[in-house]
Amino acid sequence: MAETTETGLPRAVTVAWGMQEVPQRGPNRGLSHERIVAAAIEIADNEGLAAVTMQAVATSLGFTTMSLYRYVSGKDELLRLMQDAALAVPEQVTLPGDWREALRVWAGLVRDAFHGHPWVLGIPRGQVSVLMPNSVRAADLGLAALHDLPLDDEEKVGVILVVSQYVTSTVELELNLADEGTVAVSREGLDLLGGVVTPERFPHLAPVLQAGHFLGSEPAGAAGEGAETDYGLDADYDYGLDLIVAGLEQRVRDVSASD
Amino acid sequence: MAETTETGLPRAVTVAWGMQEVPQRGPNRGLSHERIVAAAIEIADNEGLAAVTMQAVATSLGFTTMSLYRYVSGKDELLRLMQDAALAVPEQVTLPGDWREALRVWAGLVRDAFHGHPWVLGIPRGQVSVLMPNSVRAADLGLAALHDLPLDDEEKVGVILVVSQYVTSTVELELNLADEGTVAVSREGLDLLGGVVTPERFPHLAPVLQAGHFLGSEPAGAAGEGAETDYGLDADYDYGLDLIVAGLEQRVRDVSASD
């Protein structure tokens, strides 16, 4: 159960939206939660999420550890704020007119955000709020992408959820495999696994593993050509998205037919 | 970067598969990683993931904290093992013949596993391995469900991934909303949000929020009838799954047509 204010909203939500009353008396404030979150994000970007400690954030700002607690109720709240701030979708996007294209572009924006700050996935789930500013912004943009679809709003929200969840999970998978695939799939580990993942025990999966699919391990191929943003799973990503789009088109046909 | 053995496989993987050499000399072992993981899971089930400390696990087994480190390299590894053990799919499932039904049943099994041990979602992502025993088991079963589909193996793996990711994310969403929806959506918070989520700034989303959709908040309705397993988002869950299935059917048609 997350910390909540009298309104029932999690404190992180009210803070992020600037709905917190600003004190009148007392000295001028030397910090702001924006600056704190920005500093924390920079640390996470450079040194990983584990390096984000209250102390590190505070000293990187030239303040004491405890000073942060005047702006943020605790580390949980800081993490929530970081997460939302990191997943900002660019302002002023112009989406293609065709909803299929628009949806793909939107998904790409979400995906880019994750790729820019992969440590977000290191934040425990179950603490995420749909009501944070950038979530709301992203949702609005997603609905904009689907504007011309002949579905009611509730259903569009469902689509947005499915897609964003899909994108999130795909990035998560990419990162797990980046950790694991490159090393483990080096034949050696796979052979070892072959001892336990036998065709008798796993009739359907064993052949696939043996064939070397799974894990998106291409046959070496031409690596190195602008490899920066090559996550190796682009094909799988596109495939899943195609699947969703196809399902959506079918749904549209069904709806249109029943009119 | 996760701890790896000489094989390149994460240590958690080799431990989970029992691929670790058993020592010959020395006293008889009083513990096993299975018992440790089981104890840890019990604590997590009863008191939440936060209560799972090395100390708590050890004393619940009647041993010292440090004794655990003879079986598990650290807490990270323990969490990985817990995650995999918690997400076990029942043995001896018989899947329906129709692949649509089978896929739904399979997705339901995965979903049930999460519902049984929701704390799994509290484990930071990016640490999860696809090579753990129960992941493999689940993947095998998933492929079995799709056995009759006229798609190649690689594509089926893609489908499995999409579906399991979808299920995972849906459960995550459910839990987030259970934390937040029940409390926050009590009109009061929503009104407050209305001040910032204005139709001018969020033309597409604001109406939806105002209408009370989003967050799966039904108009009160008849709650209490066997509410145990009522997560409120079943409709959304089914919807997304339908979408995927529909997409898949389309894909099958495409493939068949190009034959």
Place this chain on the structure above:
DNA sequence: CGGTATCTGTGTATGCCATAAACCGATTAT
């Protein structure tokens, strides 16, 4: 069959980290 290398469980110790509590000086409302 005795010696030795090896392993297990334990006790002790360390260092990091989040956070609580009390304090001083600055600022503003009255």
Place this chain on the structure above:
DNA sequence: ATAATCGGTTTATGGCATACACAGATACCG
């Protein structure tokens, strides 16, 4: 001007993961 409030610091605490070194148990080797 005075009092109520607030910001930032200092100091202190408790929890937690884990490194290290030890004492007894066990199995291999000659």
